[in-house]
Amino acid sequence: xxxxxxxxxxxxxxxxxxxxxxxxxxxxxxxxxxxxxxxxxxxxxxxxxxxxxxxxxxxxxxxxxxxxxxxxxxxxxxxxxxxxxxxxxxxxxxxxxxxxxxxxxxxxxxxxxxxxxxxxxxxxxxxxxxxxxxxxxxxxxxxxxxxxxxxxxxxxxxxxxxxxxxxxxxxxxxxxxxxxxxxxxxxxxxxxxxxxxxxxxxxxxxxxxxxxxxxxxxxxxxx
Amino acid sequence: xxxxxxxxxxxxxxxxxxxxxxxxxxxxxxxxxxxxxxxxxxxxxxxxxxxxxxxxxxxxxxxxxxxxxxxxxxxxxxxxxxxxxxxxxxxxxxxxxxxxxxxxxxxxxxxxxxxxxxxxxxxxxxxxxxxxxxxxxxxxxxxxxxxxxxxxxxxxxxxxxxxxxxxxxxxxxxxxxxxxxxxxxxxxxxxxxxxxxxxxxxxxxxxxxxxxxxxxxxxxxxxxxxxxxxxxxxxxxxxxxxxxxxxxxxxxx
Numbered sequence: 307x308x309x310x311x312x313x314x315x316x317x318x319x320x321x322x323x324x325x326x327x328x329x330x331x332x333x334x335x336x337x338x339x340x341x342x343x344x345x346x347x348x349x350x351x352x353x354x355x356x357x358x359x360x361x362x363x364x365x366x367x368x369x370x371x372x373x374x375x376x377x378x379x380x381x382x383x384x385x386x387x388x389x390x391x392x393x394x395x396x397x398x399x400x401x402x403x404x405x406x407x408x409x410x411x412x413x414x415x416x417x418x419x420x421x422x423x424x425x426x427x428x429x430x431x432x433x434x435x436x437x438x439x440x441x442x443x444x445x446x447x448x449x450x451x452x453x454x455x456x457x458x459x460x461x462x463x464x465x466x467x468x469x470x471x472x473x474x475x476x477x478x479x480x481x482x483x484x485x486x487x488x489x490x491x492x493x494x495x496x497x498x499x500x501x502x503x504x505x506x507x508x509x510x511x512x513x514x515x516x517x518x519x520x521x522x523x524x525x526x527x528x529x
Numbered sequence: 530x531x532x533x534x535x536x537x538x539x540x541x542x543x544x545x546x547x548x549x550x551x552x553x554x555x556x557x558x559x560x561x562x563x564x565x566x567x568x569x570x571x572x573x574x575x576x577x578x579x580x581x582x583x584x585x586x587x588x589x590x591x592x593x594x595x596x597x598x599x600x601x602x603x604x605x606x607x608x609x610x611x612x613x614x615x616x617x618x619x620x621x622x623x624x625x626x627x628x629x630x631x632x633x634x635x636x637x638x639x640x641x642x643x644x645x646x647x648x649x650x651x652x653x654x655x656x657x658x659x660x661x662x663x664x665x666x667x668x669x670x671x672x673x674x675x676x677x678x679x680x681x682x683x684x685x686x687x688x689x690x691x692x693x694x695x696x697x698x699x700x701x702x703x704x705x706x707x708x709x710x711x712x713x714x715x716x717x718x719x720x721x722x723x724x725x726x727x728x729x730x731x732x733x734x735x736x737x738x739x740x741x742x743x744x745x746x747x748x749x750x751x752x753x754x755x756x757x758x759x760x761x762x763x764x765x766x767x768x769x770x771x772x773x774x775x776x777x778x779x780x781x782x
Binding site for chain 1: 737738741765766767768773774777778779780
């Protein structure tokens with residue numbers, strides 16, 4: 307039996323997928339805007355954020371309405387809670403993309419630093435995590451979601467490596483300190499995108515299995 | 530608090546003549562907890578409830594197999610005095626059914642038929658029971674009025690007070706709020722929370738939200754079988770059985 311609630315849940319899923327598509331696009335453009343020094347792409351990311359924010363509010367309103375009026379339980383309840391969490395994470399990812407775009411605009415008018423390839427590599431990994439997390443959400447694939455969580459280490463390693471590299475550079479190239487600091491901030495934003503993609507993947511596991519794996523490693527180590 | 534089994538059934542089967550109404554039911558109901566029985570109409574939940582105080586004995590051609598115990602005592606033992614059993618296991622029905630007597634006499638009735646004649650004791654027990662049923666403040670000045678003069682919600686609480694008066698150990702509730710408005714329903718639900726500390730409650734309800742709100746454990750019945758039983762918070766957030774999930778999320782049928 308297909309009920310009104312299930313129609314609404316489909317509508318909720320579509321909104322989350324739309325938000326995910328826009329966010330994914332924003333991250334891709336933001337990274338390319340830095341690598342290619344493309345101001346036009348960076349401005350597109352800035353302008354596009356309002357759509358993501360609007361969807362975030364819409365998802366919140368729809369989820370609240372479903373919780374209040376339909377009193378969902380079990381899988382339906384977990385799906386709605388999961389969508390609320392995912393939309394919060396997607397909105398943050400989109401904000402990170404805007405932040406990266408702002409750095410790109412700032413750096414594009416200055417002589418380039420030799421980190422394009424490093425940023426492109428790290429951006430590619432963070433982007434892949436986000437894409438896989440969204441695919442896992444679309445298909446409800448727990449295995450795929452867990453793989454995203456395991457990729458987070460790779461982004462963390464790159465973050466650490468790139469940070470060291472930029473700091474080393476700064477020590478020898480003092481006129482490039484300001485540009486280097488912006489580059490460090492940009493790298494840090496990419497690392498956050500990896501974290502947020504992990505959060506999304508954890509929500510996919512919660513939706514499917516009803517277990518919360520957030521901070522699991524921390525709790526396991528401190529018990 | 531350690532969980533203590535109050536009512537237990539093992540491989541319980543129940544037949545209305547040829548109709549196999551309950552099939553191989555095995556689970557425990559714990560003391561000082563509310564256990565909710567849910568499932569679609571005809572799934573056997575009310576039949577199961579009525580097995581516990583042997584109300585089904587009144588129907589011709591019924592047959593019970595397997596074991597059903599309270600505090601380890603076999604409830605279906607022919608030597609078991611049904612009158613004593615029904616004093617230990619009270620019941621509240623879907624429609625409030627006060628006797629056409631005064632409020633006071635409604636509550637005192639069970640005591641009188643159990644041979645209590647001490648007026649002071651009856652007075653005390655009537656007051657205690659009405660307080661337990663959260664009705665005392667509303668009726669204390671008109672105890673001599675007919676029980677039928679009360680509103681539906683008050684009548685239902687009067688029936689709960691009547692059941693409480695004989696100090697049962699288990700209280701069976703068969704859709705106790707289905708004929709009541711939301712405010713009266715809320716009062717009954719609050720009452721269930723209060724009563725749990727003194728009694729073991731087993732409630733049949735068609736409202737899944739009600740089961741979720743009032744019970745500690747929930748048992749889902751379907752076509753005479755127990756499909757899943759477990760802590761209510763788990764059953765309503767991550768049920769293990771697909772049929773349970775389909776039923777509680779409305780995907781059934």
